[in-house]
């Protein structure tokens with residue numbers, strides 16, 4: 763069964779900035795599970811997966827525009843320090859901020875007495891990325907998964 767719209771793909775991945783060592787990988791942990799055609803992952807990676815089947819391993823370069831987008835100026839936001847729940851903060855550090863739109867990775871810019879300036883650009887915005895992907899499983903999505911727009915069960919949402 764090949765990867766196409768409305769199918770669930772479980773996969774291992776390794777991601778690096780092009781020409782650099784891996785930033786992150788899922789080997790040794792649970793594979794990630796996504797629903798194809800529902801914007802679950804960056805467009806460049808979803809496109810590269812199409813047509814592949816379980817057992818396939820492939821590498822793909824994804825330009826910033828098809829990954830996390832170009833880095834944008836003026837995405838600084840001033841956040842009350844209490845939102846960081848006592849974490850030790852340093853400029854340049856990446857932290858996960860809980861916002862009204864869910865969790866979001868941000869980069870600390872400047873730390874004041876009671877407020878912190880953060881850069882809301884995704885930490886790898888503006889970077890060209892290189893992925894190594896191993897497809898573990900491809901299956902049809904359930905009606906419930908299609909109506910929710912995400913995967914349930916292993917590697918997906920539990921609710």
Ligand code: ZN
Nearest residue numbers: 910912914919
């Ligand atoms: Zn759901």
